[in-house]
Amino acid sequence: MEFKQIQAIVDETAPEGKISKVDVEGPKVILYTDDIAYFVENDNEVRNLASSLKKRIIVRSTPDALMEPEEAKKAITQIIPEEANIVDIEFDENFGEVRIEAEKLGLVIGKHGNTLDEITKKIKWTPKLLRKPPLQSETVRSIRKTLFDKSKERQKLLKNIGKKIYRKPDADCDWIRVTPLGGAQQVGRSSVLLQTPASNVLIDCGINVAAQDNDRFPDFRAVKLAISELDAVVISHAHLDHCGFVPYLYKYGYDGPIYCTEPTRDLMGLLVLDAVEIGVKGQNELPFGSKEVREMIKHTIPLEYGEVADITPDIHLTLYNAGHILGSSVCHFHIGEGLHNMVYTGDFKFGDTRLLEAANYEFPRVETLIMESTYGGRYDTQPKRRDAETVLLDSIKKTIARKGKVLIPVFSVGRSQEVMMVLEHAARYGDLDVPVYLDGMIWEATAIHTSYPEYLKKHLKHRIFNGHNPFLVDNFEKVEHRKRQDIIDSEDPCVILATSGMMTGGPSVEYFKAFAEDPKNMITFVGYQSEGSLGRRIQNGLNEIAVDDNGKTKGLKVKLGVKTVDGFSGHADRRQLLGYAKKINPKPKRALMMHGESSKTMNLAMTLYDMFGFEASAPKNLDSIRLI
Numbered sequence: 001m002e003f004k005q006i007q008a009i010v011d012e013t014a015p016e017g018k019i020s021k022v023d024v025e026g027p028k029v030i031l032y033t034d035d036i037a038y039f040v041e042n043d044n045e046v047r048n049l050a051s052s053l054k055k056r057i058i059v060r061s062t063p064d065a066l067m068e069p070e071e072a073k074k075a076i077t078q079i080i081p082e083e084a085n086i087v088d089i090e091f092d093e094n095f096g097e098v099r100i101e102a103e104k105l106g107l108v109i110g111k112h113g114n115t116l117d118e119i120t121k122k123i124k125w126t127p128k129l130l131r132k133p134p135l136q137s138e139t140v141r142s143i144r145k146t147l148f149d150k151s152k153e154r155q156k157l158l159k160n161i162g163k164k165i166y167r168k169p170d171a172d173c174d175w176i177r178v179t180p181l182g183g184a185q186q187v188g189r190s191s192v193l194l195q196t197p198a199s200n201v202l203i204d205c206g207i208n209v210a211a212q213d214n215d216r217f218p219d220f221r222a223v224k225l226a227i228s229e230l231d232a233v234v235i236s237h238a239h240l241d242h243c244g245f246v247p248y249l250y251k252y253g254y255d256g257p258i259y260c261t262e263p264t265r266d267l268m269g270l271l272v273l274d275a276v277e278i279g280v281k282g283q284n285e286l287p288f289g290s291k292e293v294r295e296m297i298k299h300t301i302p303l304e305y306g307e308v309a310d311i312t313p314d315i316h317l318t319l320y321n322a323g324h325i326l327g328s329s330v331c332h333f334h335i336g337e338g339l340h341n342m343v344y345t346g347d348f349k350f351g352d353t354r355l356l357e358a359a360n361y362e363f364p365r366v367e368t369l370i371m372e373s374t375y376g377g378r379y380d381t382q383p384k385r386r387d388a389e390t391v392l393l394d395s396i397k398k399t400i401a402r403k404g405k406v407l408i409p410v411f412s413v414g415r416s417q418e419v420m421m422v423l424e425h426a427a428r429y430g431d432l433d434v435p436v437y438l439d440g441m442i443w444e445a446t447a448i449h450t451s452y453p454e455y456l457k458k459h460l461k462h463r464i465f466n467g468h469n470p471f472l473v474d475n476f477e478k479v480e481h482r483k484r485q486d487i488i489d490s491e492d493p494c495v496i497l498a499t500s501g502m503m504t505g506g507p508s509v510e511y512f513k514a515f516a517e518d519p520k521n522m523i524t525f526v527g528y529q530s531e532g533s534l535g536r537r538i539q540n541g542l543n544e545i546a547v548d549d550n551g552k553t554k555g556l557k558v559k560l561g562v563k564t565v566d567g568f569s570g571h572a573d574r575r576q577l578l579g580y581a582k583k584i585n586p587k588p589k590r591a592l593m594m595h596g597e598s599s600k601t602m603n604l605a606m607t608l609y610d611m612f613g614f615e616a617s618a619p620k621n622l623d624s625i626r627l628i
């Protein structure tokens with residue numbers, strides 16, 4: 001839709017004289033009014049406008065109508081009951097918003113939203129509510145502060161993006177094609193280019209942490225497309241193999257938006273910044289720095305699940321829950337006014353976990369499905385989650401009974417919180433009474449989880465809202481650097497969750513070295529260990545490990561117990577992949593397999609053809625496929 005059409009629809013639909021100006025900020029339509037009270041009282045008018053435009057709209061007071069901030073602050077504190085425990089009130093003049101952070105948001109909102117309406121009518125600012133998170137995340141705090149401080153710059157940027165989205169399309173949509181730039185017949189550096197005559201959209205932009213040289217990054221050079229010509233970037237989730245290369249785009253001329261969920265933005269900020277810092281210290285320096293990471297955050301436009309957003313003149317995007325990690329999305333693209341619909345699953349889980357609901361499988365329309373196939377091989381069936389939990393707990397209990405320590409190397413986002421929830425459940429039912437130490441970035445990643453309870457499984461969300469936050473039970477303890485040695489020296493049994501998950505560095509390696517020689521101890525793997533990693537070597541029966549002893553190398557005998565528990569993966573296994581292809585509604589005509597070793601992607605493609613009659617294939621990187 002072009003901007004002038006938006007203007008025309010507003011002129012026709014809006015009540016006479018109530019809208020003084022129409023603007024766009026990214027995909028959102030902003031309607032300015034001198035009489036916000038009218039729209040508070042007649043909220044059907046707002047719904048009417050939104051449904052005529054088929055867009056997210058924001059009705060906002062004109063700057064002149066806003067009450068003075070000092071006076072407005074007084075009014076807010078008078079209207080909101082004291083028991084709501086307001087933590088902070090901040091005014092953002094650029095967006096006409098007042099951010100109210102409080103402990104009990106229910107009291108700020110009031111019955112049927114009455115309190116909130118009263119505030120808006122009185123002060124004319126749009127209230128934006130923030131729940132005080134039960135655990136303070138440094139990442140969430142600093143991202144919110146940066147966005148607040150840069151609000152003027154950000155508004156300018158959003159207006160420019162909006163102008164490009166609602167421009168007259170350069171050409172009619174008479175072809176659509178996709179080209180994998182990475183992550184096809186492989187795992188790592190996921191990236192797919194979606195193109196029409198009017199649009200260049202990049203879906204995911206990851207790095208392959210384990211690879212060397214050019215195989216580490218998506219292959220932009222081969223497609224001969226200037227990075228500045230991209231219109232939009234969509235990120236399915238925050239794992240580095242899906243988003244780790246995004247800052248590079250800002251170094252080489254991209255100035256456009258990134259679409260993802262809010263938790264993905266924050267987790268992405270945490271993980272990508274960490275990768276930059278590790279890179280600077282070690283061998284694998286990334287071709288960008290923290291400045292570009294900040295640009296990435298500034299350009300992110302968060303979308304909620306189910307929200308339809310115009311991202312180019314001929315592509316609409318909707319994100320749905322993918323069940324893989326917090327904020328992970330299955331991305332639906334509605335292309336060329338309904339000419340074609342494509343679903344890109346990203347990484348997904350189609351089964352029960354303790355943290356998240358299973359991936360969404362119902363869409364308005366689907367013609368092409370791009371599906372991950374990490375566990376797409378013929379024999380890639382994982383044990384049931386319940387059985388995996390029993391095996392994990394039994395092994396922990398045995399180790400504790402013999403006064404040993406259990407080390408579980410985990411990736412900071414996803415597996416850590418899953419295992420925490422299993423341990424919390426055990427502790428709640430008296431099955432575990434030792435401390436659980438969390439070392440590495442796990443605590444910070446957990447704090448980000450508790451900042452977004454609405455993205456967690458229903459029952460978990462309710463527990464957090466009702467003040468029974470399972471992440472805050474007494475057993476869990478964050479390890480500050482000094483404490484690590486105390487834990488190592490102590491005789492007491494305990495469980496330790498530590499990064500990195502594949503023992504390529506970080507505290508998990510330190511604990512392992514300290515515990516290796518004592519057969520009472522146990523190391524338990526719950527996640528995939530890649531070829532060549534220390535984790536894989538331990539799984540394969542490593543006998544001795546070289547350690548540094550005051551400048552000299554000495555050999556440590558590995559005598560501790562080694563256990564691998566399958567079934568905790570955040571990916572759909574073979575059964576779930578087939579289950580998803582069976583259940584996805586409506587049925588796609590074509591299916592493209594990505595994100596898997598080549599034999600697995602090809603085997604899965606063949607099976608989908610045999611079972612469901614999909615036109616299924618497993619493209620290679622740089623194979624362009626015409627969808628229309």
Ligand SMILES: [Zn+2]
Nearest residue numbers: 237239324347
């Ligand atoms: Zn992932």
